[in-house]
Amino acid sequence: MTVLSLRELNLSRRAALKHLNKISPQLGTIYRDNRNFDKGPLNHDAVTKLSPSIRHRILLEQEAIRITLLSHSFHNAEKFITEIFWRTYWKGWLEMRPTVWQDYKNQRDQDLINWQNNVRLIKALEGDTGIECFNSWVKELRETNYLHNHARMWFASIWIFTLQLPWTLGADFFLKHLLDGDPASNTLSWRWVAGLQTRGKAYLAVADNIRKFTLGRFNPENDIITTAQPLEWQEPPNPQRILQNEDVKSNVPTLLIVTEDDLSIRDAPLPHSNIVGIISLNSTKDRSITEVSDSVLKFSAEAIEVSVTDYVRVNATHITYISDGPIGEIPKIAHKLGVSQIVSLYSPVGPSQDTVGKVNAITKKQGLPIITIMRDWDTNCWPYATKGFFKFKEAIPTIIKQFNLT
Structure with a gap:
């Protein structure tokens, strides 16, 4: 049997969904009882290994939960579901406090x-x-x-x-x-x-x-400190309100900007029939002001390419696709394509949001502000992240019911 690498498991939506369906029977009590054990490099079968695809939204959070609940009760799968919601919580918490970033x-x-x-x-x-x-x-x-x-x-x-x-x-x-x-x-x-x-x-x-x-692989008894004093506390800023979606025009030529933050574009709430051009903007290199791992850069670039190529193949052959176009050229590209609006799936606080903001500052001067489209998952979940996770956790059953995940 071929064992796929972490990259191969997560690079495409098809591979990620196939792996999730394969392992979903293990995401109940087996996951709960074994998830905390770190058996060493390339030996992480106690966890899903799908975090890269969920992080880049090659696989959506609610999909992972829905597929899991086909095999398990909420009670038995609660640990796995909670792990999914931790990511949502962190994103919501930071979204309402962007100055922390x-x-x-x-x-x-x-x-x-x-x-x-x-x-x-x-x-x-x-x-x-x-x-x-x-x-x-x-x-x-x-x-x-x-x-x-x-x-x-x-x-x-x-x-x-x-x-x-x-x-x-x-x-x-x-x-x-x-x-x-x-x-x-x-x-x-x-x-x-x-x-x-x-x-x-x-x-x-x-x-x-x-x-x-670590099952006895390590025992740093004499190597690590045994007490810890928290670093100097600073009160975090009060949470801001989550932005509401802007209206997207119907039946007008549209340019879509795709970032590495959301690559499930085939099923996204986009004006699909009106998209005449796609520009990808990859901000992975901006995770740091120093050099980002080549493997990380390659993965995000390939994941974007796979997602957009698949979208163009399925939806229309007339779509113009420009990979990682220079942001200063985007108004010219938009004019050449004759578009009336530019849209992008919302990027949460981070490098992509920073980049999209820079592009918007340029295109807005040309009368084409970027309309960002936030998924229902985010607009409904993020507002619960006003305090700590355990307060947020109280809303999980409500969210699961709201999205018909059972």
Whole structure:
């Protein structure tokens, strides 16, 4: 039997759906009882390995839940469903507090300057710390562009509290190397470990916990700190209101901008019959001001290409497709195609939103502001992310019922 790589499982919607349907019988109590065990590189069968496709919306959150609930009761599949909703929660939380993303970028950029020649940082990034488990995770992340979620938590805790390195640079390291690197999930998870997300609560990696859930592969009993003081607390900004969708004109020539944030464009709420041109904008390189992993760049570029090519093949042969066009040329392209509007599926807070904003500033001057279309999932789920996750979690049964996922 051919074993598909993480990239192959997630590169296309067809492959991701096939894998999800194959493993869905295991996403109940089997997933619940085994998901926390990290068995090592290329041995992560206790989890779905579909996070890259869900992050890029090659596979939609509600699809993953719906398919899972075909095989399980909500009670038995609650752990898996909750993991899906964690991503939605993080995105909603950051969407309502976008300055947290900007603050992270500003602090990261300053820390990159302040720590650029620091030996401790260099050794950590090279996996040369004297902490076996940490070094192994650095190697795994660089070579496979993936880490088990439990390992990500341990890694972040050791980075911040044992190695005493800036959390922003650890978050930057992850975002550059993870295929599923998500601005919201990554930034806020690192903040949570550091004690910046929940007042007075930091996450401390414990040697016994690492030993247990790595099945004895590692036991850093004498290598890691045993106490952790949360970093200095700053009250997060009050949540802003989620934007409402703008009206999309019907029966007019339309240019579609596709980003790496939402690649399920075939079934998206778009004016499909009016689309005469598609421009892809890939902002993966902007995850950091330093070099992003070649494998991550290649994956996002190929995923966009697969999605758009499939869309053009199915919907119409007359659509003009321009891959990663220069943003300054977009008004000229729009004029050449004779379009009356430009639309894009909404990109949440992160590099893509930043890029689309820059394009909008250009096209708006030409009388063609970008109309962003937010999915119903986001408009209905994100407003619940006003406080902590466990308050958000209370709404999950309501959301599942609202979207007829059972």
